[in-house]
Amino acid sequence: MSSYILLTGGAGYIGSHTALCLLRAGYNVISFDNFSNSSAESLKRVEQLAGRTLLSITGDIRDQAALTAVFSQYKISAVVHFAGLKAVGESTELPLHYYDNNVSGTVTLCRVMRHFNVKKLVFSSSATVYGDAKEVPIKETSPRSATNPYGQSKLMIELILEDLVKAEPDWSIALLRYFNPVGADESGQIGEDPNGIPNNLMPFISQVAVGKRQQLSVFGNDYPTKDGTGVRDYIHVVDLANGHLKALQYLEQSKGIEAINLGTGVGYSVLDMVNAFSEVNQVAVPYQIAPRRPGDIAVCYAEPTKALTLLGWKTEKTLDDMVRDTWRWQKHNPNGYRS
Ligand code: NAD
Ligand code: WQD
Numbered sequence: 239m240s241s242y243i244l245l246t247g248g249a250g251y252i253g254s255h256t257a258l259c260l261l262r263a264g265y266n267v268i269s270f271d272n273f274s275n276s277s278a279e280s281l282k283r284v285e286q287l288a289g290r291t292l293l294s295i296t297g298d299i300r301d302q303a304a305l306t307a308v309f310s311q312y313k314i315s316a317v318v319h320f321a322g323l324k325a326v327g328e329s330t331e332l333p334l335h336y337y338d339n340n341v342s343g344t345v346t347l348c349r350v351m352r353h354f355n356v357k358k359l360v361f362s363s364s365a366t367v368y369g370d371a372k373e374v375p376i377k378e379t380s381p382r383s384a385t386n387p388y389g390q391s392k393l394m395i396e397l398i399l400e401d402l403v404k405a406e407p408d409w410s411i412a413l414l415r416y417f418n419p420v421g422a423d424e425s426g427q428i429g430e431d432p433n434g435i436p437n438n439l440m441p442f443i444s445q446v447a448v449g450k451r452q453q454l455s456v457f458g459n460d461y462p463t464k465d466g467t468g469v470r471d472y473i474h475v476v477d478l479a480n481g482h483l484k485a486l487q488y489l490e491q492s493k494g495i496e497a498i499n500l501g502t503g504v505g506y507s508v509l510d511m512v513n514a515f516s517e518v519n520q521v522a523v524p525y526q527i528a529p530r531r532p533g534d535i536a537v538c539y540a541e542p543t544k545a546l547t548l549l550g551w552k553t554e555k556t557l558d559d560m561v562r563d564t565w566r567w568q569k570h571n572p573n574g575y576r577s
Contacts, residue, residue, distance in 0.1 A: 241313045242266045243486065246299050246347060247320030248292075249276035251430040252362065252419055252475060254284050256318060258428070259479040260486075261288035270308060271321065272298040275433065279575040283427045299343035302350060309354040316358035316489060317351060318482055319344065322391070325437055326366075326533065329388035340391035341398070348402060357409040358489045359399070360482055363497070365417045365471070365538055367393045374505070375541035378415070378497045385533055396497065403495040410489040417471035417501035417540050419478050421560040422567035429567030430475075431574030439511060440472070440560075444568035447521045454523060456508050458530035463537060467508035471501040471539035474555035474563070484549040501540025502553045515561040 243260055247253045248269025254276075257267050261284065269281055269292060281294045293312075297304035299321045308314070322340045323329065329336040344361075351357065368376050369383035384390040396413050403409045420440040422429030435451075436442040445451045459466035481500045506514075516523045545551045571577040 239313050240266055241315040242268045242293070244268045244270060244308065244314045244317045245320060246270050246317065247322065249273060249278060249280050249294070250320055252416070252478060253320040254280040254428050255423060255475045255479040256320070256482045257281065257292060258284045258288055258423060259476070259483050261290045261292060263483055267292040268308065268312060268314070269294045270297050270299070270305070272296065275323070276431070277575045280428055280431070287423065287425055287427055299347050300338065302346050305347060305350040306353070309350055309356065314354070314356050316360070316486055317347065317356065318360040318486070319347060320362045322362065324388060326386050326388045327437060329391070330386050333387040336387045336391050337394075341394050344395045345398065348399075352406075357406070358486070359409065359411045360485045360489070361395065361399060361411065361413050363396055363413045363415045364389070364392050365415050365499070365501070365540065367396060367415060368538070370535045371538065374537055375503055375539050376499065377541045378499055378544055400495055408493060409495070410493050411495040412485040412489060413495065413497040414481060414485060415497060415499050416478060417473050417499070417538070419475050420472045421474040421476065421555065421563045423476060424563050424566070426563070426566035426570045429564070429571065431571075439508060440564055443512060443515050443523055444564050446525075447515065447519065447523050447565065448568050448572050450572065452524070454512065454525040455528035456512070456525050457528055457534060459527045460530075461536040463507055465507050465509050468534055469505040469507050469537040469539065471503070471505055472511065472557070472560055473501050473553060474560050477553040477555050481545065481549065481551050484551040488549050496548060498545050498548060499540040499542055500545060501542050503540055503542040505537060505539035506557060510557075511561070514557050515565070518558050518561045519565040521565070
């Protein structure tokens with residue numbers, strides 16, 4: 239009986255790129271997704287790009303019976319857990335929905351994994367668990383805090399998984415703390431497909447460039463940074479996907495739980511991103527300076543050496559790759575997967 243890697247939220251932005259990476263590396267993949275923020279089209283395109291099929295199962299991670307059916311039918315060797323809601327603003331309006339989906343969903347998933355003695359888990363955590371870090375670059379040992387229910391849900395899940403490993407040391411868990419994922423597969427066939435008005439910078443820039451939105455609002459130019467705009471560690475989603483492959487390989491030979499930053503270690507400002515996008519792609523990105531966005535921090539970038547030491551992983555893509563690949567996806571799919 240062949241074994242599978244189960245990707246919860248496999249149809250989403252990071253999940254679809256990771257599915258492609260794993261298929262290309264020879265793994266069998268099952269995606270388990272309720273399509274609350276994605277479409278099945280992403281997985282069809284992943285199959286085309288990989289020249290291999292995957293199993294796409296529609297289901298919710300809070301549905302214990304549905305998960306049990308998957309684990310009963312297929313031999314799962316490890317789980318990569320992407321499924322979750324991720325809009326910071328929405329999480330402050332719908333906290334119960336976020337805690338239920340993200341935290342309860344994870345508890346249900348772990349309960350089923352435990353029942354079937356599947357104890358290898360890669361979890362999509364976030365640099366948001368560092369809150370407003372006092373020191374950059376941010377190390378994994380930096381204190382954790384959260385300022386909104388989304389961030390709180392990620393932090394709570396980290397704590398729950400730590401308690402689980404304390405109680406049952408035979409689990410192997412990687413808490414991958416992503417910085418700011420951007421970009422798309424270089425084919426331009428899969429990419430980020432936000433619903434409605436994008437919350438994040440890169441999809442907003444590309445929708446302005448393609449003419450779907452009039453101009454970008456740059457949230458604040460009075461931060462203590464080189465040009466006054468916020469600085470972040472943007473990481474190409476293909477590098478990020480590869481980090482999951484390395485994490486799975488690492489979990490093959492280690493027990494316990496490790497938190498690992500996935501970032502480049504380099505910070506770029508909002509204006510760096512706007513300028514790179516328009517220069518590399520030769521397209522205009524009109525913008526205006528707007529007030530700061532509540533809850534935003536000035537600077538955030540990773541200390542990425544733990545990932546290199548533990549996983550043998552580091553980023554390879556450049557800023558030019560990030561903006562070029564984002565644009566290729568946007569240009570060819572102006573309405574995302576509905577194009
Ligand atoms: P995404 O919304 O594109 O993907 C998440 C997927 O999970 C979607 O396909 C959605 O339909 C699915 N999903 C949500 N709730 C579910 C449920 N209850 N049951 C089954 N499926 C469900 O988001 P993404 O950008 O690919 O993010 C993946 C993970 O990485 C998320 O957990 C997110 O919090 C985390 N993360 C994302 C970022 C980012 O900026 N994109 C940064 C740090 C961490
Ligand atoms: C980046 C920079 C904005 C939009 C969020 C979550 C975080 C993580 C990644 C999941 C900031 C500026 C943005 C715009 C702008 N997600 N900006 N105009 O806020 O670093 O992180 O996504 O875990 O938890 O909080 O990312 O892309 O929203 O913003 O000027 O229209 O771009 O102020 O400086 P952020 P972002």
